[in-house]
Amino acid sequence: MNNESSTQINVFKVAATYIGTVVGAGFASGQEVLQFFSAYGINGLFGLTFATLLFFFFGYTILVIGKALNVSSYVEVVRFTNGKIIGTIIDIIITVFLFGALAAMIAGAGAIFDQQFQLASLWGTILMAIISLLTVITGMKGVINAISYVVPVLLVSVLFIAIYSISINPITAADLQVSKSIEGAAPNWFISALNYASYNLVIAVAVLAPMGAKAKNKKTLLWGALLGGLGLGIGIIAIFFSILTNLDSVSNVEVPMILIASKIAPFIQLIFAIVLFAEVYTTAVGNLYGFVSRMNFIAARFRIWVIAGTTLAAFLFSQIGFSAMVKYLYPTVGYGGFLFFAGLIYVWIFKREQLKE
Numbered sequence: 001m002n003n004e005s006s007t008q009i010n011v012f013k014v015a016a017t018y019i020g021t022v023v024g025a026g027f028a029s030g031q032e033v034l035q036f037f038s039a040y041g042i043n044g045l046f047g048l049t050f051a052t053l054l055f056f057f058f059g060y061t062i063l064v065i066g067k068a069l070n071v072s073s074y075v076e077v078v079r080f081t082n083g084k085i086i087g088t089i090i091d092i093i094i095t096v097f098l099f100g101a102l103a104a105m106i107a108g109a110g111a112i113f114d115q116q117f118q119l120a121s122l123w124g125t126i127l128m129a130i131i132s133l134l135t136v137i138t139g140m141k142g143v144i145n146a147i148s149y150v151v152p153v154l155l156v157s158v159l160f161i162a163i164y165s166i167s168i169n170p171i172t173a174a175d176l177q178v179s180k181s182i183e184g185a186a187p188n189w190f191i192s193a194l195n196y197a198s199y200n201l202v203i204a205v206a207v208l209a210p211m212g213a214k215a216k217n218k219k220t221l222l223w224g225a226l227l228g229g230l231g232l233g234i235g236i237i238a239i240f241f242s243i244l245t246n247l248d249s250v251s252n253v254e255v256p257m258i259l260i261a262s263k264i265a266p267f268i269q270l271i272f273a274i275v276l277f278a279e280v281y282t283t284a285v286g287n288l289y290g291f292v293s294r295m296n297f298i299a300a301r302f303r304i305w306v307i308a309g310t311t312l313a314a315f316l317f318s319q320i321g322f323s324a325m326v327k328y329l330y331p332t333v334g335y336g337g338f339l340f341f342a343g344l345i346y347v348w349i350f351k352r353e354q355l356k357e
Helices: 010-024 024-031 033-034 038-069 072-083 083-116 121-137 142-168 173-179 191-213 218-244 256-264 266-294 302-322 322-350
Strands: none
Touching: 010 038, 010 142, 010 191, 010 218, 010 266, 024 033, 024 173, 024 191, 024 218, 024 266, 033 038, 033 191, 033 218, 038 072, 038 173, 038 191, 038 218, 072 083, 072 266, 072 322, 083 121, 083 191, 083 266, 083 302, 083 322, 121 142, 121 266, 121 302, 142 191, 142 218, 142 256, 142 266, 173 218, 191 256, 191 266, 191 322, 218 256, 256 266, 266 302
């Protein structure tokens, strides 16, 4: 990676990068929101509100720790929050998940090519692997810029689809009744929201920690985390209502939002499929950057080979399939992420003095 000392991080870039790192194939497709929120009916609103608050608080905490310690990798944050032993366990969980999630995004790109464009999934996986590799080679600045451009388009897209869906098909008692027959991702909306925020922050810490170190001051981080959390909340609530009002028809499909978009018009479906591909890209880039930044013990002159080797390995691993990886990998990591949450809370209560500028 190139010299990034001149990278200028403003509020918008913090917020957009935060949102772009979290959203991806599961979020933009609607599958995550269906399983973690819409499956609980109207109670899902409590869950998504709770998750939004978690995104703000823990996102801000990670950014501030990253700045206070001037970190170059998330591992320094994890060791600071959870100590050497537990920190090492969390470090391993995050590192494995970053690689697994990168492979899942590459596989997700293949699924989009297959299901939406009627092209061989192999071409989608190859394209995603190549553009992710090229972006990460440019360093943190390239990662942030790439994500920043895509995020506003996603939010506008899901808001449009949500408003249109609800206006022509309001939520009924029958829709809420259908939600009772759907098995959610956790025993109840509270644990589901906690798990959802947990595994997403496990991904986000890889980019948030080093980004925090590059921000001018804590005010930038505060507003960036606040707008990022609100942006995520708005995106989730838009998808939540879109799914809830179409619950009967989307409860058993792989990509609910594509089906909902198709009900508006074929060209809207095509546009959203392209947006979805772009969002998969932003998450893939964040995961690859985070994984490679963890390999900071390898000399900088070999970094390009680490990026290329990681991308190739993830491409090969992606052949397992998108849904299979998401089904088993994400919730497991979410529960493991509770340890990281506990460490962040501990730091906020007992080590807050060390985070002051």
